[in-house]
Amino acid sequence: MHQAIMRQVQLCLVILLGYLGHVSIMPYLQIGGMNPSLVIAIIAIVTVGYGMLRGLWAGMFYGIVMEIMLPTVPMLNLLFYPVCSLLGGVFFADRSAAQLQYARSIGKRGRNISPLLRTVLCAALIVTAYEIVNLTYMYLSGAELTGALIRRGIVDALATTGLTAVIMIPVRKLLGFRKIEARPAPDMRFDRRQAGEDGNPALRRGKVR
Numbered sequence: 001m002h003q004a005i006m007r008q009v010q011l012c013l014v015i016l017l018g019y020l021g022h023v024s025i026m027p028y029l030q031i032g033g034m035n036p037s038l039v040i041a042i043i044a045i046v047t048v049g050y051g052m053l054r055g056l057w058a059g060m061f062y063g064i065v066m067e068i069m070l071p072t073v074p075m076l077n078l079l080f081y082p083v084c085s086l087l088g089g090v091f092f093a094d095r096s097a098a099q100l101q102y103a104r105s106i107g108k109r110g111r112n113i114s115p116l117l118r119t120v121l122c123a124a125l126i127v128t129a130y131e132i133v134n135l136t137y138m139y140l141s142g143a144e145l146t147g148a149l150i151r152r153g154i155v156d157a158l159a160t161t162g163l164t165a166v167i168m169i170p171v172r173k174l175l176g177f178r179k180i181e182a183r184p185a186p187d188m189r190f191d192r193r194q195a196g197e198d199g200n201p202a203l204r205r206g207k208v209r
Helices: 002-024 038-050 052-069 076-092 097-105 115-140 147-174 192-199
Strands: none
Touching: 002 038, 002 052, 002 147, 038 052, 038 076, 038 115, 038 147, 052 076, 076 115, 115 147
16 A cells, blocks of 8 residues: 555656656757657656556646646647547557457467557657647648758657657656566467367367267
8 A cells, every 4th residue: 555655656756847847957958959848758658657547647737737837829738738648548558468368369469568669659659749730730820831840840759759768767767667577478369179178078078069
């Protein structure tokens, strides 16, 4: 019980520090003239580490405070962060044991890929979606989509993805995650012949016709 409470406290602390770092440190850290998004990096780490629900909580918190404190396009932050947290969770959160067993039953790879790789891919997906939404809004507002704007979007996506790759290991350690040794997934595929011959003693004795 105490350990579960401490993990929730650590999660809340990381989410809060993510916002404070985003508004106080990131403005002074520029890569190619763009500021990486610490908020998106934290959302990706939380989504992969804790699952879709906790990622949604983080996205809702960031959406509310960013909409209040750093408004850009009206309602964009409030809607974008929760929606993209859910999107990242759909593709990159841990699959449940039932989902893994089903994947093995149909001949697919029934295991989760590395959480570190999924964290980087989740951040890349979210920041790419953010830049696409921004460029689309600018285009619909009558602005010309020049090569410079597109280049800035690409630089921002790469910088945020790189930032996620740098901070994800120490943040995961702070959240209490440890490196798990890879183990071969057990074969959980259902074989009717095996179940009939080995699982039913009557079939083994040839008494059932």
